[in-house]
Amino acid sequence: MAISTQELKTLSKGFDDKPQRSFSLPAKAYVQPGYMEIERETIFYQSWQYVCHIEKLKNPGDYIAFNIQERPLIALRDREGNLQAFYNVCRHRGHELLSGQGNVKTIVCPYHAWCYDLKGQLFSARHSESMEEFEMSDFSLMPVQIETFCHMVFVNLDPNADSLAVQSGDLAQEIESYAPDIAELTHATRLTYTIKANWKSVVDNFLECYHCSVAHKDFVSLVDMDNYTVTTHGIYSSHIAPAGKNENSAYSVEDASVQDHAVWWLWPNTCLLRYPGAPNWMVWRFIPIDAETTYEEFDFFFEQDTPIPAQQEAIEYIDTVLQKEDIDIVESVQRGMKTPAYEQGRFVCDINGSGESEHAVHHFHSLYLKAMDRLINA
Helix, strand or coil, rough: CCCCCCHHHHCCCCCCCCCHHHECCCCCHHCCHHHHHHHHHHHHCCCCCCEEEEEEEEEEECEEEEEEEEEEEEEEEECCCCEEECCCCCCCCCCCCCCEEEECCCCCCCCCCCCCEEEEEEEECCCCCHHCCCHHHHHHHCEEEEEEEEEEEEEEECCCCCCCHHHHHCCHHHHHHHHCCCHHCCCEEEEEEEECCCHHHHHHHHHCCCCHHHHHCCCCHCHHHHCEEEECCCEEEEEEECCCCCCCCCCCCCCCCCCCEEEEEECCCEEEECCEEEECEEEEEEEECCCCEEEEEEEEEEEECCCCHHHHHHHHHHHHHHHHHHHHHHHHHHHHHHHHHCCCHHHCCCCEEEEEEEEEEHHHHHHHHHHHHHHCCC
């Protein structure tokens, strides 16, 4: 069912710039299928989306094929060492060009063998000499904005979008201060989950630790909740806490070189993390499938490509304990939002910005409503 402009205007009913007196997004934004189509166009096709760690595109010819909300794309490094990104679509008949990841000298369409160089320029089209008024330069691959940010690769389908470095303000500086070794870390493992909940429910849950002392008994023993701070900025929020001072029940941090829990959420669906323990980096993405299904990818980067026992213990805690607790929460929320008993809620906020607060959820909802306003006023 299509969502009208008039209905979009009702999303902000009860919302206030001050979280202490604001209502949250209404349940209909989480359960009605029509919102997903709007979100694809106004949010996911106009925001910076994570692709990979730069190590995946280290050498000329390295490429990775991926999708952003049903749009196939390629990121690669050309012969001159520059990063390029294109729609993964042949300009002849629309066939997808590459799959997976690997290394190529040229891009050859598997349908009719049209050939493109690594700058996306068409240089061979079989039997095209019979075509009238045909110029190969008119059929280059369609480019997409690509950027390296803190040794990670991001793309944006909006050709007019400001760079991620500009949009994100001080985020890079914050990340480098807590994780100066990202460039030296390598991909070690990936966890994936399919969750029966709207992607916004998953983000909401990630952005507050008001629920942690209730739902995550082990996690609150891992970090110092008394010094957990959450700060909102532009298109991101930071969630920082030192490791707990006593023995914890999550996983061992004995002799840990990383002594902080440092987490950043980047609009709209990317989370960047560094947990107490051995040197590590994590990228967590919440990928909408439909109005009530979210696919999660959780990538771990360590000093070596095989986790050591202490790291494996942390992974198993995240996978079998912390994630299970959070998945149970958001799936329950999704079921509740489908009933007449829930329309919209309120934000419980600590004016001091502690983890026991939902002001970062309010920040997320404000960015969501701004995206909807841009559509309404277009």
